[in-house]
Amino acid sequence: MSENTEVVVIGGGYAGVMAADRLTRRADVTVTLVNPRPAFVHRIRLHQLAAGTGGAVVDYREVLADGVRLVVDTAARIDAAGRRVALTSGGSVGYDYLVYAVGSGSADPLVPGAAEFGHPIADLEGAERLRRALADAPATAAVTVVGAGPTGIETAAELAEAGRAVTLVCGGVLGPYLHPRGRRSVAARLARLGVAVLDGPGTGVAAVTRDAVRLDDGRELPSRVTVWTAGFGVPDLAARSGLSTDSLGRLLTDETLTSVDDPRIVAAGDSAAPSGVPLRMSCQAAMPLGARAADTVLSRIAGDRPDPLNQPFGAQCISLGRGEGIFQFANRSDVAVRFALDGRLGAKLKEAVCTGVVRHLADEAHSPGGYRLHRVPGGAARQRLLRGAGARAAGAPEPAGPAR
Template sequence: MNENLDVVVIGGGYAGVMAANRLTQRDGVTVTLINPRPDFVHRIRLHQLVAGNDTAVVAYRDVLAEGVRLRVDTATRIDAADRTVTVASGDSVGYDYLVYAVGSGSADPGVPGAAEFAYPIATFEDAERLRPALDAAPATAPVTVVGAGPTGIETAAELAEQGRAVTLVCGGVLGPYLHTRGRRSVAKRLARLGVTVIDGSDAKVTAVTRDSVRLADGRELPSEVTIWTAGFGVPDLAARSGLSTDSLGRLLTDETLTSVDDVRIIAAGDSAAPSGLPLRMSCQAAMPLGARAADTVLSRIAGAQPEALNQVFGAQCISLGRGDGIFQFANRFDAAVWFNIDGRPGAKLKELVCKVVVKHLAEEAHKPGGYKLHRSARGGTRQELVRAARGEAQVVAEGAARPVLAGAGLPVFDEVTATP
């Protein structure tokens, strides 16, 4: 094929940057990355931005291939028939293939007063709005963190380590992903930091006011700053553009990440719902999905059949301040197992992960096609789950598979909170 092809990537996060970099390995392909920010947001450090000990940004020149054209703008509509993307500045950008990697952000809390008085932390802009509120509050002022997934735990620990009076309202169990043993370790560390943890069935927020948080059991907690980390949503760009989405607005695709509506549109990251069974929202999923999306585009350009997903998970890591953390191992069904590494070694592992993520992106920028982690030998697990969801096969070790299937939205299994 001698003609030049234009590939547009919408979204410059973990998935979008990985996809854009990888696409540059083929001659005759022009890659344009559309992103509303001029810098890469290292999202798994946003809790550190809030605490003031990291900027949570990396210059695109350090992670983006030289051959990628960065356009700082916001995509407002996709016209699949005309193969164009309209941006906020009013221009239209044409494409032959489109990678949809718009990521995720805060979901509507659906709790009276939360949208007005609570601060989300899911995006860079959210974190930047929160910083001045914390700076203006006295050091002894009560701070409430709502949501006890990794983001909530990390934020509570980071602020408590600075001497803040922090209450963590779980809305259920502390660290839903964690094994019981790992949960005990996290609870002990939070207690040492002085964090008050409120968990259990009554630990659900029913209202937020300017200076308090109300719980389902009638308690009213004083709160000068309330931070909301419970729940994630995705931009509605796909839905507004007339593309098929799931109930949260994620683009529906097949197992090659190709849109069910248009073979020229491929999704990656938190905004993708392959087979209606989206993966756990995390950078651990986003980068391999970005690589897989790029491979699908390159296969279609070459006239070859794209490979199906074989995504795997192996762990979840959580920082607990600057000197402590936990690295929670999981089995092939992404269910936490008894083994974890905590304490200072856990903190070092989490910091290593944060650095390795950027390293992977930078390496793919310098040597496109070098990333291999989306081709795991254990990847057959994903297809087992897809077949089970379709009723074509019974997944072995049903108890171990429950968290993954529940996170995928299947109602017959236990509740799971999937957060980055």
């Protein structure tokens, strides 16, 4: 009889659940998932939860394979030498291989007052606090959303469609990823919803108070509820554990997602920095990375050589309330192109993505190994990106290209 292999997955989001499910392909692998919550958070629906237009919590029984042991706790430290994960409850779990999928959240805002008076929406608890704050505010109260990436745009549109008086503070460009044509479409939809969009120079936030937001150019906006969607951060578990990270704290790996420090630690999702060139934060990247991480572990168990990343991107989709949305297509280098589908069709495509994410996880739970999107050809674009990053690191002039 073959020896049993213990694999611990830290983090029960898109990447962690995909990895945990896929690892159950082998009967001689025992999988333990460590997650601080007893339910799966469908993060791309958190703006709906905050606005009261939908839910964002899914029972793990729907997306997690029966063979995965769920430990509801938080990882406090990784002891790589001892192959153990210390838990905040005081216990620990041992492993032969570890999948590091702790995800991401809002960065600690450096703007005065933002941490005290701003409401982040990157996790379940933040979205629930925002929902309570909105419920306590009059329907006519001014709401300010800071940050004009997908989360900021979706939150502003959702709240405005629900009847709130919303100002979206961009701090620069509305929807930086979008093609100018797609950006105009989003701006037109926000205008129809009554959202006041402040973009361009001077729209960075200088301070947040209990009832106002002050901009860099001196303008002061009344704001009974301020939603903070700007910035990106990851938990500092890897750094606290003495593992190599990038400047934001993402675990440094090679192209097989294996830690540069330890071949028994593999990363996936937003907390991974393969070759120091992390992928765009999205469930579009997280689930394929989770599958790739699981395949790396399974290859090592079998004594095979793991395959490197082969990660394409094709689009970014944004909901604009329940009635409209935009599906912005991109080339294989993940740069937006002119073609986009918007309006009601865009909303239907966005909803199809949201429901499809849960379906992919559920399918992998029931039939491990069935997910194959991480094998779709697309590696050539990443290899060009890596060559460019290597040239820049060596001091070569940075090639001109579209803004990202």
